[in-house]
Amino acid sequence: MSTPQTGAGDPRRSLELLWREDGAQEGRPGPKPRFTLEQVVATAIALADRSGVAALNMRAVADELGTGPMTLYRYVPGKAELLDLMVDRATEPSPEDLATVGSDWREHLVLLAEGTWDDFAAHPWLLELNQRRPVMGPGSLTGFDWALRAFEGLDIPARDQNLIITGVMSIVTGAARDHLIADSSDTPPPTTESEWWAAQEPYLVRAAEGGDYPRLAAVTTEEDAWSFHGREAMRFTLDAFLDGIGARWALDG
Structure with missing residues:
Protein backbone atom coordinates (compact mmCIF):
# COMPACT_ATOMS: atom_id res chain seq x y z
CA MET A 1 0.00 0.00 0.00
CA SER A 2 1.48 3.35 -1.04
CA THR A 3 2.04 6.08 1.52
CA PRO A 4 -0.46 8.95 1.23
CA GLN A 5 1.28 12.14 0.12
CA THR A 6 0.57 15.82 0.32
CA GLY A 7 0.86 17.73 -2.93
CA ALA A 8 -0.29 14.70 -4.91
CA GLY A 9 -3.24 16.39 -6.59
CA ASP A 10 -3.74 19.37 -8.87
CA PRO A 11 -1.58 22.11 -7.29
CA ARG A 12 -3.65 24.88 -8.86
CA ARG A 13 -6.88 23.57 -7.35
CA SER A 14 -5.31 22.86 -3.97
CA LEU A 15 -3.91 26.39 -3.77
CA GLU A 16 -7.18 27.97 -4.90
CA LEU A 17 -9.03 26.08 -2.19
CA LEU A 18 -6.39 26.71 0.47
CA TRP A 19 -6.48 30.44 -0.20
CA ARG A 20 -10.24 30.40 -0.88
CA GLU A 21 -9.80 31.76 -4.40
CA ASP A 22 -12.08 29.38 -6.30
CA GLY A 23 -15.28 31.29 -5.67
CA ALA A 24 -16.28 28.45 -3.34
CA GLN A 25 -19.68 27.02 -4.09
CA GLU A 26 -21.65 30.21 -4.54
CA GLY A 27 -21.11 30.70 -8.25
CA ARG A 28 -21.74 27.13 -9.35
CA PRO A 29 -24.97 26.08 -11.04
CA GLY A 30 -27.29 23.61 -9.38
CA PRO A 31 -28.95 23.36 -5.97
CA LYS A 32 -27.70 25.42 -3.05
CA PRO A 33 -24.76 23.68 -1.32
CA ARG A 34 -25.72 21.77 1.83
CA PHE A 35 -22.30 22.18 3.42
CA THR A 36 -19.41 24.58 3.60
CA LEU A 37 -15.90 23.65 2.58
CA GLU A 38 -14.89 24.07 6.23
CA GLN A 39 -17.48 21.45 7.26
CA VAL A 40 -16.15 18.98 4.70
CA VAL A 41 -12.56 19.47 5.87
CA ALA A 42 -13.49 19.26 9.57
CA THR A 43 -15.43 16.05 8.95
CA ALA A 44 -12.50 14.51 7.07
CA ILE A 45 -10.12 15.45 9.91
CA ALA A 46 -12.43 13.89 12.50
CA LEU A 47 -12.59 10.69 10.43
CA ALA A 48 -8.79 10.55 10.09
CA ASP A 49 -8.36 11.26 13.81
CA ARG A 50 -10.57 8.29 14.59
CA SER A 51 -9.53 5.78 11.94
CA GLY A 52 -6.31 6.98 10.28
CA VAL A 53 -5.54 7.99 6.72
CA ALA A 54 -6.12 4.47 5.40
CA ALA A 55 -9.83 4.88 6.13
CA LEU A 56 -10.02 8.22 4.35
CA ASN A 57 -11.75 8.34 0.98
CA MET A 58 -14.49 10.42 -0.59
CA ARG A 59 -17.19 7.85 0.11
CA ALA A 60 -16.25 7.58 3.78
CA VAL A 61 -16.31 11.36 4.23
CA ALA A 62 -19.64 11.55 2.40
CA ASP A 63 -21.08 8.87 4.69
CA GLU A 64 -19.99 10.90 7.71
CA LEU A 65 -21.84 13.90 6.28
CA GLY A 66 -24.90 11.85 5.40
CA THR A 67 -24.66 12.45 1.67
CA GLY A 68 -23.40 10.77 -1.49
CA PRO A 69 -19.78 10.86 -2.72
CA MET A 70 -20.65 12.87 -5.81
CA THR A 71 -21.82 15.73 -3.59
CA LEU A 72 -18.28 16.19 -2.26
CA TYR A 73 -16.94 16.89 -5.73
CA ARG A 74 -18.79 20.21 -5.62
CA TYR A 75 -16.32 21.17 -2.87
CA VAL A 76 -13.02 19.43 -3.67
CA PRO A 77 -11.72 17.68 -6.82
CA GLY A 78 -10.67 14.56 -4.92
CA LYS A 79 -8.95 12.97 -1.95
CA ALA A 80 -5.51 14.39 -2.79
CA GLU A 81 -6.68 17.99 -2.66
CA LEU A 82 -8.80 17.27 0.42
CA LEU A 83 -5.71 15.93 2.17
CA ASP A 84 -3.86 19.20 1.47
CA LEU A 85 -6.71 21.15 3.06
CA MET A 86 -6.78 18.81 6.06
CA VAL A 87 -3.07 19.19 6.78
CA ASP A 88 -3.21 22.97 6.57
CA ARG A 89 -6.24 23.13 8.87
CA ALA A 90 -4.94 20.58 11.40
CA THR A 91 -1.62 22.40 11.81
CA GLU A 92 -2.96 25.96 11.89
CA PRO A 93 -2.12 27.70 15.18
CA SER A 94 -5.00 28.88 17.31
CA PRO A 95 -5.29 32.56 18.30
CA GLU A 96 -4.12 31.51 21.76
CA ASP A 97 -1.04 29.84 20.27
CA LEU A 98 -0.20 32.92 18.23
CA ALA A 99 -0.49 35.12 21.31
CA THR A 100 2.02 32.96 23.20
CA VAL A 101 5.60 34.08 22.72
CA GLY A 102 8.74 32.71 24.34
CA SER A 103 10.74 34.99 26.62
CA ASP A 104 13.82 34.32 24.46
CA TRP A 105 14.82 32.42 21.32
CA ARG A 106 15.21 29.12 23.13
CA GLU A 107 11.90 29.18 24.96
CA HIS A 108 10.14 30.12 21.72
CA LEU A 109 11.63 27.12 19.89
CA VAL A 110 10.63 24.88 22.80
CA LEU A 111 7.08 26.20 22.44
CA LEU A 112 7.28 25.36 18.73
CA ALA A 113 8.39 21.81 19.50
CA GLU A 114 5.81 21.24 22.23
CA GLY A 115 3.01 22.66 20.08
CA THR A 116 4.02 20.44 17.16
CA TRP A 117 4.05 17.41 19.46
CA ASP A 118 0.53 18.32 20.60
CA ASP A 119 -0.58 18.52 16.94
CA PHE A 120 0.77 15.03 16.32
CA ASN A 130 4.77 11.72 3.03
CA GLN A 131 5.10 15.52 3.18
CA ARG A 132 7.98 15.87 0.74
CA ARG A 133 5.76 18.34 -1.11
CA PRO A 134 4.62 20.43 1.85
CA VAL A 135 1.31 22.22 2.02
CA MET A 136 1.88 25.98 1.69
CA GLY A 137 -1.47 27.30 2.79
CA PRO A 138 -2.43 30.09 5.19
CA PHE A 144 5.97 29.25 10.24
CA ASP A 145 5.78 33.01 10.54
CA TRP A 146 5.10 32.60 14.28
CA ALA A 147 8.10 30.24 14.60
CA LEU A 148 10.39 32.87 13.06
CA ARG A 149 9.66 35.18 16.00
CA ALA A 150 12.34 33.20 17.85
CA PHE A 151 15.01 35.07 15.90
CA GLU A 152 13.72 38.64 16.15
CA GLY A 153 16.56 40.93 17.19
CA LEU A 154 19.21 38.23 16.63
CA ASP A 155 21.93 38.38 14.00
CA ILE A 156 21.25 34.98 12.47
CA PRO A 157 21.13 34.65 8.65
CA ALA A 158 17.76 33.78 7.14
CA ARG A 159 19.06 30.49 5.75
CA ASP A 160 20.26 29.45 9.19
CA GLN A 161 16.92 30.42 10.72
CA ASN A 162 15.21 28.08 8.26
CA LEU A 163 17.71 25.32 9.03
CA ILE A 164 17.20 25.69 12.78
CA ILE A 165 13.42 25.46 12.46
CA THR A 166 13.80 22.50 10.11
CA GLY A 167 16.04 20.85 12.71
CA VAL A 168 13.49 21.38 15.48
CA MET A 169 10.70 19.96 13.33
CA SER A 170 12.82 16.95 12.34
CA ILE A 171 13.53 16.15 16.00
CA VAL A 172 9.86 16.34 16.94
CA THR A 173 8.66 14.40 13.90
CA GLY A 174 11.22 11.64 14.39
CA ALA A 175 10.37 11.16 18.06
CA ALA A 176 6.64 11.36 17.37
CA ARG A 177 6.86 8.71 14.65
CA ASP A 178 8.56 6.38 17.13
CA HIS A 179 6.10 6.98 19.95
CA LEU A 180 2.80 8.41 18.70
CA ILE A 181 2.06 6.84 15.32
CA ALA A 182 -0.91 4.50 15.52
CA ASP A 183 -1.04 0.87 14.45
CA SER A 184 -2.03 0.30 10.83
CA SER A 185 -5.81 0.48 10.51
CA ASP A 186 -6.03 -1.61 7.34
CA THR A 187 -4.02 -4.57 8.73
CA PRO A 188 -4.02 -4.10 12.52
CA PRO A 189 -1.75 -6.37 14.59
CA PRO A 190 -3.52 -9.20 16.46
CA THR A 191 -2.03 -8.12 19.81
CA THR A 192 -2.03 -4.93 21.85
CA GLU A 193 1.22 -2.99 22.22
CA SER A 194 1.67 -4.18 25.80
CA GLU A 195 1.11 -7.79 24.72
CA TRP A 196 3.70 -7.35 21.98
CA TRP A 197 6.35 -6.12 24.41
CA ALA A 198 5.43 -8.83 26.92
CA ALA A 199 6.07 -11.44 24.22
CA GLN A 200 9.49 -9.93 23.48
CA GLU A 201 10.60 -9.57 27.09
CA PRO A 202 11.96 -13.10 27.71
CA TYR A 203 13.99 -12.95 24.51
CA LEU A 204 15.43 -9.57 25.42
CA VAL A 205 16.31 -10.78 28.92
CA ARG A 206 18.09 -13.85 27.55
CA ALA A 207 19.94 -11.70 25.03
CA GLU A 223 16.77 0.07 36.65
CA ASP A 224 15.39 3.14 34.91
CA ALA A 225 17.40 2.89 31.69
CA TRP A 226 14.29 2.34 29.58
CA SER A 227 11.77 4.20 31.71
CA PHE A 228 11.14 7.23 29.52
CA HIS A 229 8.25 8.28 27.34
CA GLY A 230 8.19 9.79 23.88
CA ARG A 231 7.87 13.41 24.89
CA GLU A 232 10.85 13.05 27.21
CA ALA A 233 12.91 11.54 24.40
CA MET A 234 11.96 14.45 22.17
CA ARG A 235 12.91 17.05 24.78
CA PHE A 236 16.26 15.37 25.54
CA THR A 237 17.31 15.58 21.88
CA LEU A 238 15.83 19.04 21.45
CA ASP A 239 17.70 20.41 24.47
CA ALA A 240 21.00 19.05 23.18
CA PHE A 241 20.31 20.59 19.76
CA LEU A 242 19.45 23.97 21.29
CA ASP A 243 22.59 23.83 23.45
CA GLY A 244 24.57 23.57 20.22
CA ILE A 245 22.66 26.44 18.59
CA GLY A 246 23.29 28.64 21.61
CA ALA A 247 26.99 27.83 21.61
CA ARG A 248 27.40 28.41 17.88
CA TRP A 249 25.99 31.94 17.99
CA ALA A 250 26.91 32.72 21.62
CA LEU A 251 23.26 33.22 22.47
CA ASP A 252 21.86 33.66 25.96
CA GLY A 253 19.10 31.34 27.06
Whole structure:
Protein backbone atom coordinates (compact mmCIF):
# COMPACT_ATOMS: atom_id res chain seq x y z
CA MET A 1 0.00 0.00 0.00
CA SER A 2 1.48 3.35 -1.04
CA THR A 3 2.04 6.08 1.52
CA PRO A 4 -0.46 8.95 1.23
CA GLN A 5 1.28 12.14 0.12
CA THR A 6 0.57 15.82 0.32
CA GLY A 7 0.86 17.73 -2.93
CA ALA A 8 -0.29 14.70 -4.91
CA GLY A 9 -3.24 16.39 -6.59
CA ASP A 10 -3.74 19.37 -8.87
CA PRO A 11 -1.58 22.11 -7.29
CA ARG A 12 -3.65 24.88 -8.86
CA ARG A 13 -6.88 23.57 -7.35
CA SER A 14 -5.31 22.86 -3.97
CA LEU A 15 -3.91 26.39 -3.77
CA GLU A 16 -7.18 27.97 -4.90
CA LEU A 17 -9.03 26.08 -2.19
CA LEU A 18 -6.39 26.71 0.47
CA TRP A 19 -6.48 30.44 -0.20
CA ARG A 20 -10.24 30.40 -0.88
CA GLU A 21 -9.80 31.76 -4.40
CA ASP A 22 -12.08 29.38 -6.30
CA GLY A 23 -15.28 31.29 -5.67
CA ALA A 24 -16.28 28.45 -3.34
CA GLN A 25 -19.68 27.02 -4.09
CA GLU A 26 -21.65 30.21 -4.54
CA GLY A 27 -21.11 30.70 -8.25
CA ARG A 28 -21.74 27.13 -9.35
CA PRO A 29 -24.97 26.08 -11.04
CA GLY A 30 -27.29 23.61 -9.38
CA PRO A 31 -28.95 23.36 -5.97
CA LYS A 32 -27.70 25.42 -3.05
CA PRO A 33 -24.76 23.68 -1.32
CA ARG A 34 -25.72 21.77 1.83
CA PHE A 35 -22.30 22.18 3.42
CA THR A 36 -19.41 24.58 3.60
CA LEU A 37 -15.90 23.65 2.58
CA GLU A 38 -14.89 24.07 6.23
CA GLN A 39 -17.48 21.45 7.26
CA VAL A 40 -16.15 18.98 4.70
CA VAL A 41 -12.56 19.47 5.87
CA ALA A 42 -13.49 19.26 9.57
CA THR A 43 -15.43 16.05 8.95
CA ALA A 44 -12.50 14.51 7.07
CA ILE A 45 -10.12 15.45 9.91
CA ALA A 46 -12.43 13.89 12.50
CA LEU A 47 -12.59 10.69 10.43
CA ALA A 48 -8.79 10.55 10.09
CA ASP A 49 -8.36 11.26 13.81
CA ARG A 50 -10.57 8.29 14.59
CA SER A 51 -9.53 5.78 11.94
CA GLY A 52 -6.31 6.98 10.28
CA VAL A 53 -5.54 7.99 6.72
CA ALA A 54 -6.12 4.47 5.40
CA ALA A 55 -9.83 4.88 6.13
CA LEU A 56 -10.02 8.22 4.35
CA ASN A 57 -11.75 8.34 0.98
CA MET A 58 -14.49 10.42 -0.59
CA ARG A 59 -17.19 7.85 0.11
CA ALA A 60 -16.25 7.58 3.78
CA VAL A 61 -16.31 11.36 4.23
CA ALA A 62 -19.64 11.55 2.40
CA ASP A 63 -21.08 8.87 4.69
CA GLU A 64 -19.99 10.90 7.71
CA LEU A 65 -21.84 13.90 6.28
CA GLY A 66 -24.90 11.85 5.40
CA THR A 67 -24.66 12.45 1.67
CA GLY A 68 -23.40 10.77 -1.49
CA PRO A 69 -19.78 10.86 -2.72
CA MET A 70 -20.65 12.87 -5.81
CA THR A 71 -21.82 15.73 -3.59
CA LEU A 72 -18.28 16.19 -2.26
CA TYR A 73 -16.94 16.89 -5.73
CA ARG A 74 -18.79 20.21 -5.62
CA TYR A 75 -16.32 21.17 -2.87
CA VAL A 76 -13.02 19.43 -3.67
CA PRO A 77 -11.72 17.68 -6.82
CA GLY A 78 -10.67 14.56 -4.92
CA LYS A 79 -8.95 12.97 -1.95
CA ALA A 80 -5.51 14.39 -2.79
CA GLU A 81 -6.68 17.99 -2.66
CA LEU A 82 -8.80 17.27 0.42
CA LEU A 83 -5.71 15.93 2.17
CA ASP A 84 -3.86 19.20 1.47
CA LEU A 85 -6.71 21.15 3.06
CA MET A 86 -6.78 18.81 6.06
CA VAL A 87 -3.07 19.19 6.78
CA ASP A 88 -3.21 22.97 6.57
CA ARG A 89 -6.24 23.13 8.87
CA ALA A 90 -4.94 20.58 11.40
CA THR A 91 -1.62 22.40 11.81
CA GLU A 92 -2.96 25.96 11.89
CA PRO A 93 -2.12 27.70 15.18
CA SER A 94 -5.00 28.88 17.31
CA PRO A 95 -5.29 32.56 18.30
CA GLU A 96 -4.12 31.51 21.76
CA ASP A 97 -1.04 29.84 20.27
CA LEU A 98 -0.20 32.92 18.23
CA ALA A 99 -0.49 35.12 21.31
CA THR A 100 2.02 32.96 23.20
CA VAL A 101 5.60 34.08 22.72
CA GLY A 102 8.74 32.71 24.34
CA SER A 103 10.74 34.99 26.62
CA ASP A 104 13.82 34.32 24.46
CA TRP A 105 14.82 32.42 21.32
CA ARG A 106 15.21 29.12 23.13
CA GLU A 107 11.90 29.18 24.96
CA HIS A 108 10.14 30.12 21.72
CA LEU A 109 11.63 27.12 19.89
CA VAL A 110 10.63 24.88 22.80
CA LEU A 111 7.08 26.20 22.44
CA LEU A 112 7.28 25.36 18.73
CA ALA A 113 8.39 21.81 19.50
CA GLU A 114 5.81 21.24 22.23
CA GLY A 115 3.01 22.66 20.08
CA THR A 116 4.02 20.44 17.16
CA TRP A 117 4.05 17.41 19.46
CA ASP A 118 0.53 18.32 20.60
CA ASP A 119 -0.58 18.52 16.94
CA PHE A 120 0.77 15.03 16.32
CA ALA A 121 -0.85 13.70 19.49
CA ALA A 122 -4.21 15.17 18.45
CA HIS A 123 -3.87 14.07 14.80
CA PRO A 124 -1.58 11.00 14.61
CA TRP A 125 -2.51 10.53 10.94
CA LEU A 126 -0.20 13.47 10.16
CA LEU A 127 2.67 11.08 10.89
CA GLU A 128 1.42 8.66 8.23
CA LEU A 129 1.91 11.18 5.43
CA ASN A 130 4.77 11.72 3.03
CA GLN A 131 5.10 15.52 3.18
CA ARG A 132 7.98 15.87 0.74
CA ARG A 133 5.76 18.34 -1.11
CA PRO A 134 4.62 20.43 1.85
CA VAL A 135 1.31 22.22 2.02
CA MET A 136 1.88 25.98 1.69
CA GLY A 137 -1.47 27.30 2.79
CA PRO A 138 -2.43 30.09 5.19
CA GLY A 139 -2.48 27.78 8.21
CA SER A 140 1.01 26.38 7.75
CA LEU A 141 2.48 29.75 6.76
CA THR A 142 0.94 31.40 9.82
CA GLY A 143 2.63 28.78 11.97
CA PHE A 144 5.97 29.25 10.24
CA ASP A 145 5.78 33.01 10.54
CA TRP A 146 5.10 32.60 14.28
CA ALA A 147 8.10 30.24 14.60
CA LEU A 148 10.39 32.87 13.06
CA ARG A 149 9.66 35.18 16.00
CA ALA A 150 12.34 33.20 17.85
CA PHE A 151 15.01 35.07 15.90
CA GLU A 152 13.72 38.64 16.15
CA GLY A 153 16.56 40.93 17.19
CA LEU A 154 19.21 38.23 16.63
CA ASP A 155 21.93 38.38 14.00
CA ILE A 156 21.25 34.98 12.47
CA PRO A 157 21.13 34.65 8.65
CA ALA A 158 17.76 33.78 7.14
CA ARG A 159 19.06 30.49 5.75
CA ASP A 160 20.26 29.45 9.19
CA GLN A 161 16.92 30.42 10.72
CA ASN A 162 15.21 28.08 8.26
CA LEU A 163 17.71 25.32 9.03
CA ILE A 164 17.20 25.69 12.78
CA ILE A 165 13.42 25.46 12.46
CA THR A 166 13.80 22.50 10.11
CA GLY A 167 16.04 20.85 12.71
CA VAL A 168 13.49 21.38 15.48
CA MET A 169 10.70 19.96 13.33
CA SER A 170 12.82 16.95 12.34
CA ILE A 171 13.53 16.15 16.00
CA VAL A 172 9.86 16.34 16.94
CA THR A 173 8.66 14.40 13.90
CA GLY A 174 11.22 11.64 14.39
CA ALA A 175 10.37 11.16 18.06
CA ALA A 176 6.64 11.36 17.37
CA ARG A 177 6.86 8.71 14.65
CA ASP A 178 8.56 6.38 17.13
CA HIS A 179 6.10 6.98 19.95
CA LEU A 180 2.80 8.41 18.70
CA ILE A 181 2.06 6.84 15.32
CA ALA A 182 -0.91 4.50 15.52
CA ASP A 183 -1.04 0.87 14.45
CA SER A 184 -2.03 0.30 10.83
CA SER A 185 -5.81 0.48 10.51
CA ASP A 186 -6.03 -1.61 7.34
CA THR A 187 -4.02 -4.57 8.73
CA PRO A 188 -4.02 -4.10 12.52
CA PRO A 189 -1.75 -6.37 14.59
CA PRO A 190 -3.52 -9.20 16.46
CA THR A 191 -2.03 -8.12 19.81
CA THR A 192 -2.03 -4.93 21.85
CA GLU A 193 1.22 -2.99 22.22
CA SER A 194 1.67 -4.18 25.80
CA GLU A 195 1.11 -7.79 24.72
CA TRP A 196 3.70 -7.35 21.98
CA TRP A 197 6.35 -6.12 24.41
CA ALA A 198 5.43 -8.83 26.92
CA ALA A 199 6.07 -11.44 24.22
CA GLN A 200 9.49 -9.93 23.48
CA GLU A 201 10.60 -9.57 27.09
CA PRO A 202 11.96 -13.10 27.71
CA TYR A 203 13.99 -12.95 24.51
CA LEU A 204 15.43 -9.57 25.42
CA VAL A 205 16.31 -10.78 28.92
CA ARG A 206 18.09 -13.85 27.55
CA ALA A 207 19.94 -11.70 25.03
CA ALA A 208 21.11 -9.32 27.75
CA GLU A 209 22.19 -12.16 30.06
CA GLY A 210 23.73 -14.42 27.45
CA GLY A 211 26.99 -12.50 26.98
CA ASP A 212 26.66 -11.83 23.24
CA TYR A 213 25.57 -8.23 23.79
CA PRO A 214 27.77 -6.90 26.61
CA ARG A 215 27.04 -3.23 26.05
CA LEU A 216 23.31 -3.88 25.96
CA ALA A 217 23.63 -5.86 29.18
CA ALA A 218 25.51 -3.02 30.87
CA VAL A 219 22.84 -0.48 29.91
CA THR A 220 19.99 -2.76 30.95
CA THR A 221 21.36 -3.22 34.48
CA GLU A 222 20.30 0.34 35.32
CA GLU A 223 16.77 0.07 36.65
CA ASP A 224 15.39 3.14 34.91
CA ALA A 225 17.40 2.89 31.69
CA TRP A 226 14.29 2.34 29.58
CA SER A 227 11.77 4.20 31.71
CA PHE A 228 11.14 7.23 29.52
CA HIS A 229 8.25 8.28 27.34
CA GLY A 230 8.19 9.79 23.88
CA ARG A 231 7.87 13.41 24.89
CA GLU A 232 10.85 13.05 27.21
CA ALA A 233 12.91 11.54 24.40
CA MET A 234 11.96 14.45 22.17
CA ARG A 235 12.91 17.05 24.78
CA PHE A 236 16.26 15.37 25.54
CA THR A 237 17.31 15.58 21.88
CA LEU A 238 15.83 19.04 21.45
CA ASP A 239 17.70 20.41 24.47
CA ALA A 240 21.00 19.05 23.18
CA PHE A 241 20.31 20.59 19.76
CA LEU A 242 19.45 23.97 21.29
CA ASP A 243 22.59 23.83 23.45
CA GLY A 244 24.57 23.57 20.22
CA ILE A 245 22.66 26.44 18.59
CA GLY A 246 23.29 28.64 21.61
CA ALA A 247 26.99 27.83 21.61
CA ARG A 248 27.40 28.41 17.88
CA TRP A 249 25.99 31.94 17.99
CA ALA A 250 26.91 32.72 21.62
CA LEU A 251 23.26 33.22 22.47
CA ASP A 252 21.86 33.66 25.96
CA GLY A 253 19.10 31.34 27.06
